[in-house]
Amino acid sequence: MNATTAELQPIPGRARRRLPSLPGRGLTLGYTLLYLSLIVLIPLSAAVLKTAELGIVEFWEIITRPRTLAALQLSFITAAIAAMVNAVFGTLVAWTLARYEFPGKKLVDAMIDLPFALPTAVAGIALTAIYAPNGFFGQWLEPLGIKVAFSPIGITIALIFIGIPFAVRTVQPVLENVETELEEAAAMLGATRLQTIGRVILPTLLPAALTGFALSFARGIGEYGSVVFISGNMPMRTEIAPLLIVTQLEQYDYAAATAIAVTMLAISFLSLFLINLLQRWSSVRTGQSVR
Secondary structure, rough: HHHHHHHHHOOOOOOOOOOOOOOHHHHHHHHOOOOOOOHHHHHHHHHHHHHHOHHHHHHHHHHHHHHHHHHHHHHHHHHHHHHHHHHHHHHHHHHHHHHHOOOHHHHHHHHOHHHHOOOHHHHHHHHHHHHOOOOOOOOHHHHOOOOOOOOHHHHHHHHHHHHHHHHHHHHHHHHHHHOOHHHHHHHHOOHHHHHHHHHHHHHHHHHHHHHHHHHHHHHHHHHHHHHHHOOOOOOOOOOOOOHHHHHHHOOOOOOHHHHHHHHHHHHHHHHHHHHHHHHHHHHOOOOOOOO
């Protein structure tokens, strides 16, 4: 063995060091941590520190008030229902946009993003006008005993409206990248259309659908502008948690407002953490890369 060959041999007992593919890792990582700290961590830490000024007994008394519990329950339940609706029907909309050609497709595709651009207050006023007892849809639903405006149903509809883009835009790129050859191969092997959808397509779409659900759920929890008009803001009935926080701030009860906000933050973080674990499990199960 010559000297050149010996130099190429790995040194026993020493692990190979994998060099980064691009330079500047330390600089970009430091910038990322600094940016997140200034924009996210410091404001959240300030809220937690403000809550720490309360005693445990006082904090528990605030978050267990019947009005607080009713507002938290309404916010999380309506946000979860709206997110589930968006996950299902958003996937269907994404499927239509990704797989079919029809007149006006570009117009429909552009309409999906309208809730992003439309001010939430304008959306709330429009939905209230439509679903009020004398509105376009409300005048037909009221005789049937279905009250949409100023009820939890109206809150759910508003959250569906502002959350649908998240579900569509997370699933649509995945559908566009799914190779149709997989469906053709399944059909050649004797699979029915339902079997192809259930065993080939849906497992591929599940991680993206869960991401859309999580984004829609997170947006719905903290939504204020579009909900405050259609909810009616009746305590113990249609009062959402963000509105209760604003009410406490208007009454200069900053401690109570911060306590409710931190409680929402903790529940939201736990919910999204569980959803991310489920998404990771589904990604590993379907063989997709997870980072």
